[in-house]
Amino acid sequence: MHLSHDPVAESIRKVYPYQVDLENCDGEPLRHIQVVQAYACLLAVDLEDLVVRHVSENTLDIIGTPWKEIIDRPIQDVLNYEVTAQISVGLSRDDGFETLNPIQAFFTVNGERLIKNVIVQRDEDCLYIEIESASEFIQASRYQQLLSRAISKIQRIKEYDNLFTETATVIRQVTGYDRVMVYKFDHQFNGEVIAEARAEDLEPFEGLRYPHTDIPKQARDLYLKNRVRLITDGKIPPARLHQSQQSDINNLDLSMVLCRGVSPVHLEYLHYMGVNNSLSVAIVLDGKLWGLFALHHYSPRFVDYSIRSMLAFIGQIFSGHLSLQSANRYRQETLTRNLARLAIGEMITKTRDLFDGLTKGSHNIMNMFPGISGAAIYFEERFESFASTPSLADIQGLVGYIQKLGNPESNLLFYSENLSEQYPPFEDHCDDAAGGLIIFLNPELTDWIAWFRPTVTQTVTWGGRPDKEVITAEDGTRRLGPRRSFSKYVETVDGCSAPWLKEEVDMALSLRITIQNSLMQRYTEVKQVNEQLKKALQDLETFSYTVSHDLRAPLRAINGYTEILAEDYGHQLDQDAHRIIAKIHGGVEQMNSFITDILELSRVGSGGLEVEPLDVSTIAAEVIAELRPVYASTTDIGIEIKNKMPLVKGDKRMLRQLLLNLISNALKYIQPDEQDNYRLEIGVRKVKHKGQPVYYISNTGPSIPEEYARSIFEMFSRLSTQSDTEGTGVGLAIVERIVNRHDGEVWVTDDKLGVTFNFYLDAQKN
Amino acid sequence: MYANQILLAEDDSTDAEFFQRALQRLDSPPELIWCKNGLDALEGLLNASASSPLPRLAILDIKMPGMSGLEVLEKLKANERTRNLPIIIMSSSDEPQDIAQAYDFGANSYLVKPNRFQDLRELVGSINSFWIKTNRLRPMVG
Numbered sequence: 001m002h003l004s005h006d007p008v009a010e011s012i013r014k015v016y017p018y019q020v021d022l023e024n025c026d027g028e029p030l031r032h033i034q035v036v037q038a039y040a041c042l043l044a045v046d047l048e049d050l051v052v053r054h055v056s057e058n059t060l061d062i063i064g065t066p067w068k069e070i071i072d073r074p075i076q077d078v079l080n081y082e083v084t085a086q087i088s089v090g091l092s093r094d095d096g097f098e099t100l101n102p103i104q105a106f107f108t109v110n111g112e113r114l115i116k117n118v119i120v121q122r123d124e125d126c127l128y129i130e131i132e133s134a135s136e137f138i139q140a141s142r143y144q145q146l147l148s149r150a151i152s153k154i155q156r157i158k159e160y161d162n163l164f165t166e167t168a169t170v171i172r173q174v175t176g177y178d179r180v181m182v183y184k185f186d187h188q189f190n191g192e193v194i195a196e197a198r199a200e201d202l203e204p205f206e207g208l209r210y211p212h213t214d215i216p217k218q219a220r221d222l223y224l225k226n227r228v229r230l231i232t233d234g235k236i237p238p239a240r241l242h243q244s245q246q247s248d249i250n251n252l253d254l255s256m257v258l259c260r261g262v263s264p265v266h267l268e269y270l271h272y273m274g275v276n277n278s279l280s281v282a283i284v285l286d287g288k289l290w291g292l293f294a295l296h297h298y299s300p301r302f303v304d305y306s307i308r309s310m311l312a313f314i315g316q317i318f319s320g321h322l323s324l325q326s327a328n329r330y331r332q333e334t335l336t337r338n339l340a341r342l343a344i345g346e347m348i349t350k351t352r353d354l355f356d357g358l359t360k361g362s363h364n365i366m367n368m369f370p371g372i373s374g375a376a377i378y379f380e381e382r383f384e385s386f387a388s389t390p391s392l393a394d395i396q397g398l399v400g401y402i403q404k405l406g407n408p409e410s411n412l413l414f415y416s417e418n419l420s421e422q423y424p425p426f427e428d429h430c431d432d433a434a435g436g437l438i439i440f441l442n443p444e445l446t447d448w449i450a451w452f453r454p455t456v457t458q459t460v461t462w463g464g465r466p467d468k469e470v471i472t473a474e475d476g477t478r479r480l481g482p483r484r485s486f487s488k489y490v491e492t493v494d495g496c497s498a499p500w501l502k503e504e505v506d507m508a509l510s511l512r513i514t515i516q517n518s519l520m521q522r523y524t525e526v527k528q529v530n531e532q533l534k535k536a537l538q539d540l541e542t543f544s545y546t547v548s549h550d551l552r553a554p555l556r557a558i559n560g561y562t563e564i565l566a567e568d569y570g571h572q573l574d575q576d577a578h579r580i581i582a583k584i585h586g587g588v589e590q591m592n593s594f595i596t597d598i599l600e601l602s603r604v605g606s607g608g609l610e611v612e613p614l615d616v617s618t619i620a621a622e623v624i625a626e627l628r629p630v631y632a633s634t635t636d637i638g639i640e641i642k643n644k645m646p647l648v649k650g651d652k653r654m655l656r657q658l659l660l661n662l663i664s665n666a667l668k669y670i671q672p673d674e675q676d677n678y679r680l681e682i683g684v685r686k687v688k689h690k691g692q693p694v695y696y697i698s699n700t701g702p703s704i705p706e707e708y709a710r711s712i713f714e715m716f717s718r719l720s721t722q723s724d725t726e727g728t729g730v731g732l733a734i735v736e737r738i739v740n741r742h743d744g745e746v747w748v749t750d751d752k753l754g755v756t757f758n759f760y761l762d763a764q765k766n
Numbered sequence: 767m768y769a770n771q772i773l774l775a776e777d778d779s780t781d782a783e784f785f786q787r788a789l790q791r792l793d794s795p796p797e798l799i800w801c802k803n804g805l806d807a808l809e810g811l812l813n814a815s816a817s818s819p820l821p822r823l824a825i826l827d828i829k830m831p832g833m834s835g836l837e838v839l840e841k842l843k844a845n846e847r848t849r850n851l852p853i854i855i856m857s858s859s860d861e862p863q864d865i866a867q868a869y870d871f872g873a874n875s876y877l878v879k880p881n882r883f884q885d886l887r888e889l890v891g892s893i894n895s896f897w898i899k900t901n902r903l904r905p906m907v908g
Contacts, residue, residue, distance in 0.1 A: 549829075549858055549859065552858045552879075552881070553778055553780070553781070553858065555881065556780070556781065556784070556858075556879065556881055557780040559881055559882055559883060560780070560784045560882075560883040560886070563882065563883035563884060564787060564883060567883075588881075592881055653862075
């Protein structure tokens with residue numbers, strides 16, 4: 001903050017009716033500044049009666065008539081017939097005055113007959129008539145020639161990068177300005193000079209940035225209405241606008257007026273820049289202000305209206321060319337990237353594995369984007385990372401943050417050029433993961449692919465320190481002054497990555513769609529396979545049932561005939577023959593147990609459950625009574641069944657089978673403990689599982705090695721170390737099947753007496 | 767009067783032979799009438815007359831071509847003349863629904879075919895003696 005004693009600023013300010021200060025700077029009413037530039041005069045005419053209601057003070061200098069003789073007079077009294085005739089034509093036309101402008105007419109000023117350009121525009125209430133000098137040197141043919149040469153030059157430009165410099169050069173040739181710059185806005189409307197053509201003795205401005213405050217929003221909006229803006233001479237005081245007593249319009253809106261007065265802030269700005277004359281041409285792309293052609297001249301200069309319209313036209317040609325070129329570039333980039341995406345898609349199909357498809361091929365997630373520091377994928381609990389990425393835990397932290405954010409764009413995609421700004425823990429990863437792009441492979445946002453970009457230390461060269469000054473005037477009012485310093489100011493910006501371009505984001509989105517399609521396809525396939533499996537299992541159960549039955553008949557035949565052979569012809573056979581007969585019986589017996597077990601297994605799989613409350617100890621006692629003669633006839637086994645076990649809900653037949661198999665299994669593999677005692681215990685554990693009592697059958701003997709603890713429940717699995725013990729290997733498979741059908745679990749532990757089988761049932765639902 | 771005969775409906779000739787051999791080992795074995803399928807057995811029993819009286823007992827296998835043992839059973843129990851004929855279903859099946867259905871149709875007994883010949887012999891012995899005794903207790907029909 002400082003006191004202003006600047007004579008230039010003071011003199012500029014004097015003529016303006018507005019005080020632009022801190023309180024109204026954002027809305028600095030550019031279009032309501034009631035002055036016009038000295039190079040032209042303005043007559044604003046009420047459309048209802050065609051009487052002049054506003055007039056600029058300088059009419060005497062421009063058209064030879066004092067303003068007082070113009071105000072409140074009908075237009076035909078002020079302007080000669082040639083002009084008013086054209087105006088009435090324009091008023092009756094649909095396209096208004098566009099094709100009529102400029103109307104050329106002679107005015108007598110200080111006794112001299114001068115040709116002037118009359119430019120007419122209208123809105124709903126008013127007709128705005130501007131009269132300015134017409135250059136006698138601008139002949140129609142010369143104008144045509146310049147324009148067509150400029151256009152053909154621009155259209156011949158092939159390289160996107162040359163477009164700007166070439167166009168600036170063409171414009172400089174046509175206009176003869178000291179400096180022609182192509183000034184491009186970024187998304188925050190900071191401007192950068194991306195190309196220029198200048199007189200050799202001038203300092204280059206190319207690469208300089210200007211803060212968005214240099215061209216405030218209301219100024220940018222005006223560029224969309226009037227594409228060309230001429231400021232002829234900042235030093236000549238502007239002409240005040242006078243208003244009729246009869247007019248009900250206070251503060252005429254001058255947004256359409258070409259010679260609209262310049263904001264004092266901007267004039268100061270130009271002054272500090274050393275520029276005396278500026279001409280700006282808006283470059284509009286897709287309805288938005290893309291940038292400007294900014295023309296500077298260091299001495300006063302007037303540019304004829306025809307040349308200015310030509311520049312507006314060149315601006316349009318340039319916009320068209322620009323959108324064509326950027327569309328081409330987008331298409332080219334998309335095409336190249338699509339090839340990579342297609343290659344990945346093909347790899348997914350070929351490997352039949354999404355994860356491998358995304359990671360294994362020569363096209364994979366790592367080489368999808370340029371300038372990547374690393375990529376990582378987390379899919380169905382598989383993780384793989386390429387090059388340098390944060391750790392899985394750190395990325396999951398970021399993913400957690402995004403999950404909390406939700407999925408606002410509902411496109412399952414997140415990207416940022418500055419991750420740590422949003423998610424501070426990533427400050428540690430600023431070097432190689434300053435920016436990130438993440439696509440999510442499921443709506444729960446738990447599976448993802450992430451790409452990271454390193455930090456780019458950006459050097460931004462500002463055309464002077466990018467802050468506006470607050471100036472306190474002598475009377476104590478505070479106002480906003482423009483920046484005064486245009487000496488280069490270099491700023492280093494850290495923590496941001498190179499931007500994720502639109503085509504890159506689109507590419508990630510289309511990869512996500514490819515993945516989703518392939519997941520959908522896989523889901524359908526899995527579903528089909530599942531159904532086939534289910535059918536196959538049913539077939540197998542039917543099959544094993546039938547086969548077991550059919551197998552019994554030949555077994556009975558073998559058994560029966562062997563017995564008959566032994567009984568009826570036994571006396572004719574020697575001892576060896578009898579031994580062989582015994583072997584046959586043994587084999588048949590074993591075969592029989594197989595068939596019985598397989599039948600039992602297929603039975604457990606099919607048919608409904610009849611669930612009722614059952615007493616485990618009663619059934620266990622029955623089963624033991626049945627088994628004891630078979631297994632414990634020779635060994636003395638201490639069997640204990642705990643009393644007061646809770647009832648269990650289950651199918652009686654199946655629970656009986658379950659206990660039969662577990663108890664017979666225990667009796668089969670029982671070994672004495674250190675005191676040489678054989679013991680078996682059936683009881684219930686203290687801790688419930690999923691709210692259900694856990695029953696156990698424990699026997700003395702060596703514990704089952706952990707690696708077999710699951711596989712013993714598989715069909716036909718028997719511990720090889722105990723291969724001499726009889727058994728079919730189906731018994732425990734039946735146990736697991738019964739438990740599964742009751743929505744329960746069975747597992748082995750090595751506590752209690754030694755080996756313990758535990759199970760719980762949870763059959764309420766059935 | 768009952769003839770001193772047992773009718774066996776059995777499509778498996780091996781099982782039939784075992785049954786025959788087991789029967790022959792009894793002290794005074796009854797005559798075995800062997801029908802190879804259900805339909806033959808049903809016709810034979812329904813056409814029984816004074817000249818060819820009903821056997822003392824019919825033993826039916828379940829799984830037979832044409833007509834199953836359970837169908838034969840159902841028809842015999844529905845017929846006035848054969849309603850009281852003792853019928854034993856003898857099958858390799860120990861499926862609960864087969865057993866339940868047999869008793870529903872009025873079978874007097876359901877036996878699972880033993881795997882061992884020795885067991886069969888004992889079973890046939892008890893069948894013979896039990897049903898001879900049972901028959902004596904009941905009034906003669908026919």
